[in-house]
Amino acid sequence: MLYGPGSIGLCWTGRVDRDHFEFLEESKERYGMAEVFEVFVTGRFAAAHSLRGHPGPCARAHGHNWEVELVVRCSRLDDCGLGVDFADLQQALQEVLGLLDHTDLNQLTAFRNDNPSAENIARYLFQELSPRLDSES
Numbered sequence: 001m002l003y004g005p006g007s008i009g010l011c012w013t014g015r016v017d018r019d020h021f022e023f024l025e026e027s028k029e030r031y032g033m034a035e036v037f038e039v040f041v042t043g044r045f046a047a048a049h050s051l052r053g054h055p056g057p058c059a060r061a062h063g064h065n066w067e068v069e070l071v072v073r074c075s076r077l078d079d080c081g082l083g084v085d086f087a088d089l090q091q092a093l094q095e096v097l098g099l100l101d102h103t104d105l106n107q108l109t110a111f112r113n114d115n116p117s118a119e120n121i122a123r124y125l126f127q128e129l130s131p132r133l134d135s136e137s
Helices: 029-032 086-100 117-134
Strands: 020-021 037-049 062-074
Touching: 029 062, 029 117, 062 086, 062 117
Parallel strands: none
Antiparallel strands: 020 037, 037 062
């Protein structure tokens, strides 16, 4: 979940600390798998932005302290009993958030044509993190 103005987001759910691990009982029915595990890590960044074409004050430059939660689903555990290592998730998230932290989001290539809304930031994070984290499990 990307928490910003109004606490809205895409592809990110809930507000859970780094050590939270949840087994989904309904996973077989919901995802067509025998087991699905969700692993969560969170991070933060501060950035300025404006929403071009917005009819209200959000059209002016302003800043937020954003909270991001990265949720990864795993269908298998490795020999150590891990679906994914928290340290790997945290490192990938911090690398990507480092690209956004203390910037004017409107000046970044990713947001030159699209407003840096909570939804578009969530999409950007998904696009940046997916290739780093995607695997068969």
